[in-house]
Amino acid sequence: MNILTEGYNLTTEVNNFGLSYDDIGSGDTPIIFLHGYPFDKTMWEGQLQFLRSSYRVIALDIRGFGASRDETSSLSIDMFADDLIAFMNKLEIEKVILCGLSMGGFIALNAQARFPDRFEALILCDTQCIADTSEVKAKRYKTIDDITANGPAEFNEGFIKSVFHKDSLTQKPEIVEAVRSVVFANSQQIIINGLKALAERSETCSTLGSITLPTLIICGRQDVVTPLAQSEYMHEHIKWSLLSIIEDAGHVSNLEQPYAFNKILFDFLTSLKVAYTAMAEEGNRG
Numbered sequence: 061m062n063i064l065t066e067g068y069n070l071t072t073e074v075n076n077f078g079l080s081y082d083d084i085g086s087g088d089t090p091i092i093f094l095h096g097y098p099f100d101k102t103m104w105e106g107q108l109q110f111l112r113s114s115y116r117v118i119a120l121d122i123r124g125f126g127a128s129r130d131e132t133s134s135l136s137i138d139m140f141a142d143d144l145i146a147f148m149n150k151l152e153i154e155k156v157i158l159c160g161l162s163m164g165g166f167i168a169l170n171a172q173a174r175f176p177d178r179f180e181a182l183i184l185c186d187t188q189c190i191a192d193t194s195e196v197k198a199k200r201y202k203t204i205d206d207i208t209a210n211g212p213a214e215f216n217e218g219f220i221k222s223v224f225h226k227d228s229l230t231q232k233p234e235i236v237e238a239v240r241s242v243v244f245a246n247s248q249q250i251i252i253n254g255l256k257a258l259a260e261r262s263e264t265c266s267t268l269g270s271i272t273l274p275t276l277i278i279c280g281r282q283d284v285v286t287p288l289a290q291s292e293y294m295h296e297h298i299k300w301s302l303l304s305i306i307e308d309a310g311h312v313s314n315l316e317q318p319y320a321f322n323k324i325l326f327d328f329l330t331s332l333k334v335a336y337t338a339m340a341e342e343g344n345r346g
Contacts (some may be wrong), residue, residue, distance in 0.1 A: 069127060074146040075139075080127035081147070082119045085112035089180050091157045091329075092144070093119040094164030096186070096312070097254045098219075098246045099239070100126030103161070106318045107325065115329065118156075120147065122167070124250045126242075131249045135257040137163075141171040145178060157329070159183035162286060162311065163254075169264035172271060181332055182275040183325065186283050186311050188290035189265040192258070200259040204252050212251045216243050223311040225282045235315050268297035274335070275301040276328040280309030280316065302328065 071078045082101055091111065093104040101119035108117045121128035123143050124135050133139065144167065148156065158179050160168035165187025172179055192200065207215055220240050221229065229236055246254075275298045279291035288305065295303035304324045309316040 071127070072147065072150050074150055075143055077123060077130045077133070078128065079123065079143060079147055080121040082108060083116070083151075084108060085114070085116045087115040089155060089157055090116040090118055090153055091159060092148075093117065094140075094144070094158070094160035094167050095119070095122060095125070096162030096164055097258060098125060098243055098251055100242050100245075102126070102242060103239075103312070103315060107159075107314060107322060110318075110322045111326070111329075120144070122164070124253060125246065131247060131253070133253075135253045137166050137170050137257060137261040140167045140257075141174060144171055145175055148178060154178070155180050157181045157183065157332070159185065159325075160187065161185040161314065162187050163258065165286075166258075166261055166264070169267065170262075172273070173264055173267040176270075176273075179273055181273050181328075182271070183278070183328070184275065184291075184294065185278045186280055186286050186291075186313055188286040189263060189268060189294055190290065191261055191263040197259045200255050204255055207248060207252055207255075212246075212248050213244075215251065216240075219243065222285055225280065225308055225310040225316055227308060228310065228316045232316065239312065239315070265293070265297070268294060269299075271298045272300065274328075274332060276324070277301055277303045278306060278313060278321065278324060279303070280306050280311060280313035282309060283311045283313070285311040 066083050068082045069080060070083060071080050095101055095103050101121045104119040108119060111117050122140050124130045155178055158168045165184045168182055169189055172182060203215060220243055277291050277295050279288050281288060291303060295301050306313040306317050306320050314321045
């Protein structure tokens with residue numbers, strides 16, 4: 061039972077900070093959406109509105125981002141996963157379908173490995189299971205030094221350009237501007253703390269073989285941040301996985317091609333419902 065009010069921009073105390081979230085719709089198994097770095101829960105608004113008539117959908121502002129303010133903690137993917145489980149416990153949610161994009165996917169894979177009994181299915185969007193190589197990690201820390209010296213503006217602009225397909229940058233200015241607004245709303249400290257969390261994350265590739273949940277993997281064909289090859293690798297190593305590729309999309313496929321993304325999402329969720337119904341009927345006959 062949800063013990064808190066449903067709606068937008070709600071806040072609940074978990075692990076000594078106020079976690080902001082949206083919680084709308086109704087359904088048997090909630091779907092929790094985890095945003096990427098350095099975005100916030102608003103990136104999932106198109107999916108929440110699309111699914112709310114059939115599902116209970118929840119989008120979180122991950123610690124430090126959006127309205128989940130925390131500039132003092134040393135952020136990590138482990139911490140984010142712990143916050144997720146604490147949030148589920150607070151709202152008395154036993155199991156969820158978990159959807160994460162990019163950093164949200166890192167958190168989803170981490171949480172699944174450590175708390176596998178809390179999830180009914182995984183949706184991994186524009187993400188990967190590898191840790192940073194030594195070269196990539198060194199580059200991140202060089203970026204942190206540059207931000208410390210000169211501020212985050214140059215990094216922010218470069219990052220925004222990297223996440224979009226080239227056509228989106230010119231043909232969908234309203235989406236690009238919305239993302240720019242969210243990225244620039246982050247403090248310099250959160251940009252830095254988030255980069256450190258990404259740099260220090262552990263790999264989860266070694267856990268893929270143990271995943272027995274139905275898993276949907278979505279990737280924009282032109283994603284240069286977490287390239288398609290990474291999604292293909294996860295698909296090859298997660299037994300019950302489905303890989304869907306979205307054309308003319310980069311790293312934020314749900315924003316760039318929302319209709320295609322939502323159809324893939326809905327078809328997967330519908331297949332889960334059909335499977336659950338069949339299993340229940342089989343159980344009743346037994």
